[in-house]
């Protein structure tokens with residue numbers, strides 16, 4: 001690990017990025033060197049934070065609190081903060097600037113970071129960030145290979161059709177998104193909107209009640225979500241962000257006693273979690289353990305043991321499509337659907353993860 005700077009970024013990672021001016025977007029972060037997928041680009045502590053929901057705070061008090069924190073910062077950070085856009089100009093300019101740019105780090109705290117706050121939005125981003133409460137840092141990770149001089153981007157909003165995202169950006173953030181997807185020809189946007197509709201439908205459909213009462217429908221929806229996410233976010237190895245449908249499918253199968261599929265979905269989720277959160281992250285480690293010990297899943301068998309299987313029952317000799325049908329229980333879907341597998345690479349990943357003896361994914365995030 002590199003030495004910590006005054007702001008808590010890893011020095012070795014700081015050299016991966018620089019602040020630059022991007023046409024139409026103001027400042028942003030740019031890669032100074034090629035960045036491999038699944039890299040922690042940097043992790044930093046905030047320089048300003050409000051410990052309560054700033055929208056509910058008494059504005060003069062919050063503004064005064066920020067003024068006090070700002071006075072204690074060095075000149076460079078003071079300047080950087082004052083250059084941020086204020087989308088809520090008025091009587092309380094510091095609070096307005098804070099509210100326009102702060103990242104929510106957990107339910108009751110918002111914060112401003114030296115670099116993470118400068119990352120611009122892209123609807124198909126090449127990076128993601130998350131708050132790691134154990135280290136007290138905002139962690140920024142690459143979701144695919146990023147070329148030298150390429151801008152680092154994250155998604156401020158993950159869901160919605162282009163029209164919905166546009167409306168949210170206008171009202172919530174006060175800008176018009178100029179990313180490649182938002183500027184793409186109509187047919188490309190239409191396809192993306194259709195995938196977003198599948199993603200939204202899934203979010204409305206799969207919940208704890210439904211996992212109990214209609215687990216087969218949940219499996220079908222998870223599969224649709226997995227394919228929609230994979231196509232929409234076109235990330236290296238197709239594994240970025242796929243942890244959601246895989247974890248939900250794992251939960252659904254586990255709650256009905258299906259150890260074989262818990263093992264499979266845990267392995268698939270781990271491949272995605274490693275990319276998004278890192279090998280050592282608690283969430284990755286927890287799911288990695290489930291791939292070895294499916295019975296230890298929280299809630300295992302709580303709804304029924306109707307789907308009971310054992311890990312040795314993972315079918316070894318099925319072809320691509322048939323393996324996919326088995327995995328997602330496609331034979332039981334209400335409307336029989338011929339599962340069209342258009343993604344041999346993904347099927348190959350599923351099978352490779354299963355077939356690898358003494359499976360333990362490599363620390364660099366690859367599963368090869």
Ligand SMILES: C[S@@+](CC[C@H](N)C(=O)[O-])C[C@H]1O[C@@H](n2cnc3c(N)ncnc32)[C@H](O)[C@@H]1O
Pocket residue numbers: 024025026027028083084085100101117118119120121122173174175176177178179
């Ligand atoms: C959190 S700040 C990011 C840093 C900002 N560019 C700066 O110079 O301070 C968010 C602002 O950046 C700009 N921005 C971010 N993503 C953008 C995008 N995809 N298209 C156009 N402007 C964008 C907008 O002005 C937005 O209000």
